[in-house]
Amino acid sequence: MQSLKRKVDETQETDSEDDGLCYIDKSCDQVRTQIRNFLNSGSMKVTKFQKAIRCSSKAYTRFMGQNGLDKGSGSDVYYAAFKFFKRRELQGIKLPKKKVRPADEAMKNDISRIYLEGEEDLSVPVYDSCDEIRKKIGAYLRKPGVTQAGFLREIAKAYPEGKKIYTKVLNDFLGKGGATSGNTSSVFYGSYIFFEKLRISDKRPKSKHRVQMEREYPGEGIDTKQRHDRFWCMEGEQPYEDKFGKIHIEGRF
Numbered sequence: 001m002q003s004l005k006r007k008v009d010e011t012q013e014t015d016s017e018d019d020g021l022c023y024i025d026k027s028c029d030q031v032r033t034q035i036r037n038f039l040n041s042g043s044m045k046v047t048k049f050q051k052a053i054r055c056s057s058k059a060y061t062r063f064m065g066q067n068g069l070d071k072g073s074g075s076d077v078y079y080a081a082f083k084f085f086k087r088r089e090l091q092g093i094k095l096p097k098k099k100v101r102p103a104d105e106a107m108k109n110d111i112s113r114i115y116l117e118g119e120e121d122l123s124v125p126v127y128d129s130c131d132e133i134r135k136k137i138g139a140y141l142r143k144p145g146v147t148q149a150g151f152l153r154e155i156a157k158a159y160p161e162g163k164k165i166y167t168k169v170l171n172d173f174l175g176k177g178g179a180t181s182g183n184t185s186s187v188f189y190g191s192y193i194f195f196e197k198l199r200i201s202d203k204r205p206k207s208k209h210r211v212q213m214e215r216e217y218p219g220e221g222i223d224t225k226q227r228h229d230r231f232w233c234m235e236g237e238q239p240y241e242d243k244f245g246k247i248h249i250e251g252r253f
Contacts, residue, residue, distance in 0.1 A: 024082050027069040031078055034085050035064065040144055053080035065138040067174040111197035112157075119193070120160060125221030126192045127213040129179040129245050133191050137174065140195075155190030165190060179245035180222065189224050216244045 026034070039046055050060050055077045063077040072078050118124040128136075140146060148167065156165045165186050173187040182188050199206075206214075213222070222245055 024079065026082060028063075028066065028072040028075075028078055029069055031081050031085075032064060032066075032072075035081055036142070038085070039142075040146075042144070046142075053077065053084050055080055064142055065135070067171055071175075111194070111201050114197045114200050116193060116196060119158070122159065122189070124158075124189075124193060124196075125217070125219065126189065126224055127210050127217065127221050128192050128195075129209070129213065129222065129243060130173075130176065130182045130188055131179055131243070132209055133188055133195070134174055134176075134182075136195050137170075137187075137191055151194075155187065155194045158190040158193035159186070179243055180227070183222060183224055183245075184227055213244060216246055 035049070038044065039049060044052070046060075047057075050057055059075065059077050063072045063075045066072045116124045137151075141148060141151060148170070152165045152167065152170060156163050163186065169185065170187050173182045173185045176182045
């Protein structure tokens, strides 16, 4: 007897009362990984996926840019994406696998011909805030065909001694917030070198943020060696950090 195969539409609803859709058993990070793997497989474009789970581009970008087991737990994207993949699982739809070979990813990001002054002794001036680098990392990791492991291999090349940067170090850096929070992390320095070389390779102009950072830190860049988190203030004064990492003192009235 010949069997018939029925194609199930990706957005087809199952019974809304199904227990499998009512209880979420995956963390925010696990759902983000599902999304990245699904999009990297080529099964659906990101805009179509956003439409399928009925979320805005802004909400999607905000959720995908976060990091942590519970970061994004209040987002509608979290619940909608979980249900999307759970429906597919209940319908027997398997996620197509499309592996990215390390050699292919490295070839796509071949920036070895580009030299930045100070590379040999890790003294390249950094003209990006930590928050700006976090944004760049989030955007880069959302690109099709990009893997976290491949990204870590690329940024580790900033260290001549063959340093290895682990996932935990990346997650720790991404989990911080603030212009100088994470400034001593190897992820911060390595990522700046990587993105700066990509910018030069692609012949893209400097961003407004980059230009202002050069004005704020002429010739030296932001400090990547020491963390400055203690400041002397007069009684009644309060220090605060701006988006470029500069400290200002304001009085309390």
